Amino acid sequence: LIEVNPGIPVSRRRIVDQDQPVVAFDYFRAEEPSRFFYQAGKELLECRRPQPVVAPTDVIVEGKVIQFENCWRLQMVTPGNRQGHSGSLIFKRSSNGLVACGILFAGIEDQEAWAFSAQRVITRLKPFMN
Numbered sequence: 001l002i003e004v005n006p007g008i009p010v011s012r013r014r015i016v017d018q019d020q021p022v023v024a025f026d027y028f029r030a031e032e033p034s035r036f037f038y039q040a041g042k043e044l045l046e047c048r049r050p051q052p053v054v055a056p057t058d059v060i061v062e063g064k065v066i067q068f069e070n071c072w073r074l075q076m077v078t079p080g081n082r083q084g085h086s087g088s089l090i091f092k093r094s095s096n097g098l099v100a101c102g103i104l105f106a107g108i109e110d111q112e113a114w115a116f117s118a119q120r121v122i123t124r125l126k127p128f129m130n
Contacts (some may be wrong), residue, residue, distance in 0.1 A: 015097060022089075023097030025119045028052075028072045038088040038104055038113070045081055047074035047090070047113045050102075059114055061086075061106045072102060072115050079110040088114050 018039065028050035036047045042053040051074070056063070062083060074090070081104075090102035102115030 015020050018031075018098060020093070020097040022091065022100050023094070024099045025122065026092070026099045027117055028074075028101050028115075029120060034092045035077075036090050036092050036101060038085070038090045039090055040080075040085045043080055044078070045085075045113075046077040046078055047081075050074045053114075059106045060108075068106070068114070070116075070120075071105070072117070074113045074115065075106070076111055076113055081113055082105045082109050089118065 005121055015063045016070070030050060033050070034048070037126050038045055038047070053069060053073050053088055056066050056069045060066075077088045079089050085107070086105050088104040089100050090104055091098040091100050100118045104113055104115050104116050106114040
């Protein structure tokens, strides 16, 4: 969720600097061969090979160790992930447009991206979206 100041144009279902709209939501699948991306400012970063994190696992978030579970760990292909990218929408491309799969919340710089399922986050937020 973001706050947009009045007067700033917003295009529904669009990611800045991406030609295609977000057309669907999907889930990550273990070892799925798809290429995944997220946009952070002007940078487009690529990640792959989602792995489920089922058991409580220590993750360093902004210098603090926090336990997470029921999330996903992806291998970074493009170096450059860092603090401040949290909240980025992780997507894959389809012939019809972009497919949202996850929301970035942590990572190991230049190595891993950690994400929650986008569908799971949206489902939990729906009661507050009126």
